[in-house]
Amino acid sequence: MNPITTNNIDQYEGKTVTLSGWLVHKRSSGKVRFLVVRDGTGIAQVTLVKAEMDEEHFERYHSLTLESSLMVTGIVKKDDRAPGGYEILASQLNILQIAEEYPIAEKEHGVGFLLDHRHLWLRSSKQHAVLRVRHTVIQTARRFFDDRGFILLDAPIMTPVACEGTTTLFETDYFEEQKAYLSQSGQLYMEAGAMAFRKVYCCGPTFRAEKSKTRRHLTEFWMIEPEVAFAGLPDIMELAESLIVTIVKEVLSSNREDLRTLERDVSKLEMIESPFESISYDRAVRILRNEGVPFERGNDFGGGDETLISDQFEKPVFIHRYPASSKPFYMKNDPEKSSVVLCMDLLAPEGYGEIIGGSAREEDVELLSQKLSNAGLSPEAFSWYLDLRKYGSVPHAGFGMGIERTVAWICGIPHVRETIPFPRLLQRLYP
């Protein structure tokens, strides 16, 4: 197969090549006709000149519809009039399939329509750019942990029990008389992994049956979750900061063209460097009150609160030591102030909200059992988890980074639904 693609066409100037792809657009000026062909890596213009090719191939232009698949053979020429600077002067035009009338036009579609056609929408340039950034984000995050000696340890998707209440869990039958729940987090399993391998991470989908209809929520979303033995809150904050800086730098270097397609203001990304600011929950509450928000101490922050706080900073900002009452059972209380837990959230700038959440984990079996009971959970169901504290318990900590929110922030797009190939939303399970 000929290796030419539109992203390496410059290497073939003057040579005869065969390009395979799909028709994005066509224009005619009579005896000169133009095809814009998409091949998955980019686009290229193909020129059909009546005098340069035989009649039969030239006339195939008429039957071509939007998104028809084709193979075109011709000479690569440099031409400033062509998008990308190169075009193919065709000698042959072969059609693989004539597409039916393509539903997605070149402009003007509503969100509902586009989501109904997500399987086709993926072909458009903006979606292409977002999902290429997503690829870089995941690849860079995984490489980041691999390079630091972490072991990739996959967590199960089907789990026997809820971390929290069952109201936000998707439930499914598991053979006779058993229920399984779709995982909300790989964390508890990563804690087991950290006791086995010291440093581990998982990367996969998580599921929350929350009836949230906001730009920051999906019912199925991806997290990358590292867990580290012999580590405390400061260690994972440093790790999280370094991860974000590394990801942003890599996207800026690998996805310049995509960011341009998305019209992202890259100057806002270029200033993402260490160190990030780190403020306590108490100070965040003071910021809100200074902004005139009648915030009640002890609550968790809402979406609007997070935006107000992050707007005070140009870089991502850590908020640490939330009230224990607002956080889950496994977080370790601050020995210096038992009413708060050793946790942190990282808020992205520009109102994108929490992209990372993590904590030191309670390592004492008695305290952990107590916290489980206080949360209304049965210690029996978590017997395996309590075992981790009975057999060589050590201080450990970890966090989870939400892939979609991170991608949305980096791309500067308003809604997370475009940052995953096939979004699952409150009212949407198709396609």
Next chain:
RNA sequence: UCCCCAGUAGCUCAGUUGGCAGAGCAAGUGGCUGUUAACCACUGGGUCCGCGGUUCGAGUCCGUGCUGGGGAGCCA
């Protein structure tokens, strides 16, 4: 679960005081030897979301249901 907005051609929308169903794009036909969302001419295209009501007459007003969107709550 609550609040707000919308539903009219394949798509995006307009539709006046309640009085003949409209535009742009897309599609089809023809024209044009360098187009860039090309352009020009012509053509076809409607369950006005469903149900009920008011009225001589409803896309328009009222009630109700459904669907979608935005937001709140919720959200390790």
